[in-house]
Amino acid sequence: MRLLFLAVLRPHTGNAVTAGRLRDHLEAAGHMCVLRDAFDFESPSEIANLIVDENLEAALALHLYRGGRLLQGHGIPFGVIFGGTDLNEDANHEEKKEVMGKVLEEARFAVAFTEAMKNTAQVQWVDPVFTREVKDRVRRAAGVRLIQEMRQEDLHAVVKSCFALVNSSVSEGMSAAILEAMDLEVPVLARNIPGNSAVVEHGVTGLLFSNPQEFIQLAKRLVSDPALEKEIVTNGREYVRTHHSWQVERDTYQRLIRKLEI
Template identity: 60%
Template sequence: MRLLFLAVLRPHTGNAVTAERVRVHLEAAGHVCILKDAFDFESPSEIANLITAEKCEAALGLHLYRAGRLLQGHRVPFGIIFGGTDLNEDVNQGEKNKVMGKVLEEARFAVAFTETMRETAHVQWPHAKGKIYVQSQGITTTPNAAFNWNTFLQRAEINQSADTLHVFLLICGLRQVKDPLYLVDAFSEWHQEEPSVYMVIVGPEVDPVFTREVKAKVQRAAGVRQMGEMAQEDLHAAMKSCFAVVNSSVSEGMSAAILEAMHLEVPVLARNIPGNAAVVKHEVTGLLFADPQEFVQLGKRLISDPALEKEIVANGKEYVRMHHSWRVERDTYQRLLRKLEGSLEG
């Protein structure tokens, strides 16, 4: 089957990584998957032309609003995958909410990453009950064996012995929803008390105006560094070498960085928001903080309590193994695609 897959494809973002992983799943089942960036199109008519030109028989969209609105009204059956923005932000905007409801009416199936996301969708669009499936993101990691941690530290202008450091890695694109500045002041104060702790913000410069704000703030903050995006294999290697991975987002669908850290046996400290709390159980698979001061308290505790670190690392690894299997994710998407094939046969 020739399948149009429409997603938001900013390089090295969670959406792009998820889309590429799902594409590989579908092509492994023998489908031809034509992956396109939703931001390259403005109207359903452009998608109609693409469907005709590429001879697509079905479609899949990642993001109910951003991709789904472009897939309506065509002759091909389609499925949809919820993005975090759909249920954390767009659902609160009347017109977008209405559009997403209509997309769900037409979609043959929809996929939510968590049970909480599915329940939220059921409340908003009761007519969609029965067609929303839960499939957590499958996780694999591929650290670059040639990666050099000391070189990374030099690039980050951290001139201390790696043996004495505790580096907290905040992985995010520089945009406001990721809130990379949330912990900067509190962390800087901590660094002045304990010079061995550093926070390094790593990720693409998504919002140019906000990026300037982040860089200006970081330049004035002791113990905080900011670096650009990294290839995924290098990022995984950096995660494996750091002391802990941090998430300070205002909202999340499901953070791949958190799950990758768990898979790599690295402690996670995450802001206590619904998307993070759905995958991080406090003091079991990671640590959840409500404010910057609690983050510092938990960071100090993690450094001083190796037994706690060992426990949450082991639990996190097991959680990912049990609930975020790459193989189960592949089976789910291949099975759902058969629903679209069935529509064609019907």
């Protein structure tokens, strides 16, 4: 694989030594590693040109803010490695912290050199107490499995193989999972909260529940009533294609962007 590796490469610094060592690891595994100084690039567009010129397939960045932010939006997978400056300095600046959070959302993986760095990162960007609570509850729940993130194509294949999609969130803006399930012709059972009820009409495009008992009742009804399932699937698919059309969304944003040309 042809890899881009971004790091701060001032001579004789810990960053430069670490980057050189990691590059050796990658090349020893048969990869071609293009090591570049993050400070040589001012914008992601310059990285885009490099990716095309060098025919790069993936990327790695040492430091989320200094390097990781330059890798966003290029369509190639990338991973990031936390540096001390990320956690000790940049995380104390709200704008930089927000940028690093977005980098983490897009990265395929993140590496911390010590357990302390990992814990600091979790406090800054993930909620470790809530995460442990969820994992504990899943372990105790019969028939429930916790699955890590996966590619959209794989996720869609899993959803299509299921009888229904359940959204039990207590807070939603607009659930992409619900809309994707509707488009994939999979019935939706969702908690009756404003974000969900905005896209799910009870008994028409899906089923809304307010408590566990109601969920069980509606799930049993859906299982035993093929006509209801067919109606919900048909209406859900039509709702998505009418109100959340990919082409309409594209046209709308293109029209809005033209307003910025004035």
